[in-house]
Amino acid sequence: NAGVTQTPKFQVLKTGQSMTLQCAQDMNHNSMYWYRQDPGMGLRLIYYSASEGTTDKGEVPNGYNVSRLNKREFSLRLESAAPSQTSVYFCASSAELVGEGYTFGSGTRLTVV
Amino acid sequence: AQKVTQAQTEISVVEKEDVTLDCVYETRDTTYYLFWYKQPPSGELVFLIRRNSFDEQNEISGRYSWNFQKSTSSFNFTITASQVVDSAVYFCALSDSNYQLIWGAGTKLIIKP
Numbered sequence: 001n002a003g004v005t006q007t008p009k010f011q012v013l014k015t016g017q018s019m020t021l022q023c024a025q026d027m028n029h030n031s032m033y034w035y036r037q038d039p040g041m042g043l044r045l046i047y048y049s050a051s052e053g054t055t056d057k058g059e060v061p062n063g064y065n066v067s068r069l070n071k072r073e074f075s076l077r078l079e080s081a082a083p084s085q086t087s088v089y090f091c092a093s094s095a096e097l098v099g100e101g102y103t104f105g106s107g108t109r110l111t112v113v
Numbered sequence: 114a115q116k117v118t119q120a121q122t123e124i125s126v127v128e129k130e131d132v133t134l135d136c137v138y139e140t141r142d143t144t145y146y147l148f149w150y151k152q153p154p155s156g157e158l159v160f161l162i163r164r165n166s167f168d169e170q171n172e173i174s175g176r177y178s179w180n181f182q183k184s185t186s187s188f189n190f191t192i193t194a195s196q197v198v199d200s201a202v203y204f205c206a207l208s209d210s211n212y213q214l215i216w217g218a219g220t221k222l223i224i225k226p
Contacts, residue, residue: 033214040122040218040219041218041219042117042204042206042215042216042217042218042219043158043204043206043214043216044216045213045214048213058213059213088156090158092158101148101160101163102158102160102214103160104157104158106156106157107156107157
């Protein structure tokens with residue numbers, strides 16, 4: 001099925017460990033996004049990529065890095081995980097940056113202990 | 114600053130009742146887009162509707178309807194004859210010239226059989 005694929009679905013890290021969340025879309029979308037969702041809150045934008053080769057900070061970028069590897073793939077890296085980064089992470093894509101409905105991946109539940 | 118407020122944290126109704134979820138937004142832009150997403154207990158995010166700021170026509174899709182009123186900066190969502198499968202968290206979101214999707218905190222809707 002066409003859509004956004006995120007891996008892994010679940011991950012437990014120890015404080016200070018690093019990891020990369022992978023995201024790939026097969027809809028030929030230009031724009032991709034990484035969000036985090038904390039209990040009782042809406043999604044908050046971490047980073048986004050308007051098009052291949054560009055990335056920009058969102059609302060909560062500290063502690064994260066991203067790479068737009070190609071048009072299909074957009075990865076999120078935690079260099080030194082902290083308990084405050086325990087959250088559900090969603091990758092999304094859209095055809096254009098403004099005004100388009102987003103297609104979301106199924107999410108990654110990350111716990112940092 | 115952009116902001117989306119969903120004042121109703123949780124709503125509980127009995128099946129077949131009608132229910133309205135409120136969404137109030139703030140933006141200085143004249144061009145913007147409003148969205149509703151559904152997040153069922155399984156956790157995925159499902160796109161429901163997108164509305165641009167120049168189109169104030171109400172939208173109806175089956176049992177779902179949306180009332181967009183620029184005068185009150187509101188974009189409310191009504192489910193008619195609710196069903197247990199409608200139980201989910203519903204998010205309202207705003208996208209304007211900042212290219213970011215700003216989310217409300219969500220309304221948890223519980224439909225009792």
